Amino acid sequence: MDLSDEVVELLRENARYSVEDIARQTDSDPSEIEAIIDDLEDEGVIKGYRAIVDREQLDEETIRAVVELNITLDRETSYDDVAERIAKFPNVESLHLVSGDFDFMMEVEGDSMSEVSSFISNKVAPVPEVTQTVTHYVMTTYKEQGIEFGDGSDDDRLSVSP
Template identity: 40%
Template sequence: MEEILDLLRQNARLSVEDIAAMTKKSAAEVKAIIKKLEDDGIILKYAAIINPEKDVESKDKVRAEIQIQVTPEREHGFDAIADRIYRFPQVKSVYLMSGGYDLKVIIEGDSLQEVAFFVSGKLSTLEGVRSTKTCFILKTYKENDIVYVEDDRDNREGAMA
């Protein structure tokens, strides 16, 4: 199963037949394994990874990381407030963190003002939120093992005269 997962992580467009050939399993076995991975919630979704620097629609978006300190709820801990936060359409990711803050939230908006309004009008006003700290993402170099910058360096060795 792990071998098939690794292949799909690298290229989710591989056909069942290609995976079968690479793993020396039958196509039926591979199909059954993939179905089980999907049914068990291990594979949640297949998606294309888009370079935000080259995509016209994504290029103009403003992304920010918000560090949030919260008061955990009795019997629900951090889960209840995280649930309220990740339901906002602007929120792309939510992480429970160790260290100086409790939740890290990645959001996306059409402008700095939109992001600022979301933080001040929506996140900061949620019951249980004690403080927020916003850091705007200026450029993405690498995310989820994908390098977004092109290597334009000339790697030829210099010649001495």
């Protein structure tokens, strides 16, 4: 694994590592690490830095949904064309071309189920290539981007033994 790959892996593990932390862990010079990070950002390898938030711990309620999209393409339109159009909507948190029974998997957020439903029916479904949507509302998140939520001791069911 080259140094750039090591830097990427360390930042994926914890984006708050300082340049000095990464340099120490890779036995490198901090100026070299800083240059690598700058290059990765300039090349678009690193797109941004975000906190992983346990939304259930917040007072505000955000509704999240995973939406399956089926697409029918014509000769002039590609999956990339459809994805580019759908990804521009601010409610869309992620959009993936996938294999299987549907074409795209989209994650959306809104302030209410009504807002999410309205967004899907008024903005996504009318896209000419979209032939079907199936919406799954997220009830509880147990793990996101490799980070587990909760401490695992929330099971208050009584043990039953024969």
